[in-house]
Amino acid sequence: MIESLRSFLDRVAGARPTAEESAELAATLDRLSAGLADRQVSERERLFARLSVQGRGQSLTPQLFIDEQDAQSVTGHVTFRPYFVGGNGAAHGGTIPLLFDEALGRLANAGGRRASRTAYLTVNFRSIARIGNRLTLTARHVKEDGRKRVISGELRDGDLLVADAEGLFVELRPGQP
Numbered sequence: 001m002i003e004s005l006r007s008f009l010d011r012v013a014g015a016r017p018t019a020e021e022s023a024e025l026a027a028t029l030d031r032l033s034a035g036l037a038d039r040q041v042s043e044r045e046r047l048f049a050r051l052s053v054q055g056r057g058q059s060l061t062p063q064l065f066i067d068e069q070d071a072q073s074v075t076g077h078v079t080f081r082p083y084f085v086g087g088n089g090a091a092h093g094g095t096i097p098l099l100f101d102e103a104l105g106r107l108a109n110a111g112g113r114r115a116s117r118t119a120y121l122t123v124n125f126r127s128i129a130r131i132g133n134r135l136t137l138t139a140r141h142v143k144e145d146g147r148k149r150v151i152s153g154e155l156r157d158g159d160l161l162v163a164d165a166e167g168l169f170v171e172l173r174p175g176q177p
C-alpha cells in the first residue's frame, strides 16, 4: 500500500493534469481518505513508521535500504525518486538531513543501546543528490560519553561525495518522551 502511495506521489510530481483531471483526482482521493476514517488507531498499532519494515512504511522519508549493519556502522543505499525533487534534477535540500536523521538515528539506537533522540544534526551539502541515481550511505559510531553518542555519516554518488553529516544523540532518561 505504501509503495503504491509512493508511486502515486512520484506520478503526481511528474504530471501536469488538466483542471478537470485534477478535480477528478481530488474527488477520488477524498473518497479514499473517507474510507480510512473508521480505521484510525493509536501510534503503536499503525503500519506507518515501523522500524521493522523496509523504508519504515513511511512515505515521508526517502526509502533507505540497509545493506549491512552492526553496532558500530551501517551501510545502505537510497534513490531519491521524483517526489523528492527540489529543482533542476536535484533532491530538495531538506530531504538530505531527513535521510541522515533516519540513518544516524538507527545506528545511535542499534546494538542494544537505549533509545536516544537527535540533539543536533549538522549536514554539509557537497554536491547535488541527483534524482534517480542510486546513492550509497554509510554511517559510523564515532564516540560515546555518558548519555551522549556522536554518529557521523556520508552520502556518495559513486566516488562523488554528495553530503556528510554529524549528529549528537542523547540517551533518553526513563519516562522521557
Ligand SMILES: CCCCCCCC(=O)SCCNC(=O)CCNC(=O)[C@H](O)C(C)(C)COP(=O)(O)OP(=O)(O)OC[C@H]1O[C@@H](n2cnc3c(N)ncnc32)[C@H](O)[C@@H]1OP(=O)(O)O
Pocket: 051, 101, 102, 105, 106, 109, 116, 117, 118, 119, 120, 146, 147, 148, 168, 170, 171, 172, 173, 176
Ligand atoms: C530509531 C528511530 C530512527 C529515527 C531516529 C530519529 C531520531 C529523531 O529524529 S528524534 C526527533 C528529533 N529530536 C528531538 O525531538 C529531540 C528534542 N530534544 C530533546 O528531547 C532534548 O533536548 C534531548 C533529549 C535531546 C536532550 O535533553 P536532556 O535529556 O534534558 O539532556 P540534557 O541534560 O539537556 O543534555 C545532556 C547532554 O547533552 C548535551 N546536549 C544536549 N543538547 C545538545 C545540543 N543541541 N548540542 C550540544 N550538546 C547538547 C548537554 O550539554 C549535556 O551534556 P553534558 O552531559 O556533557 O553536560
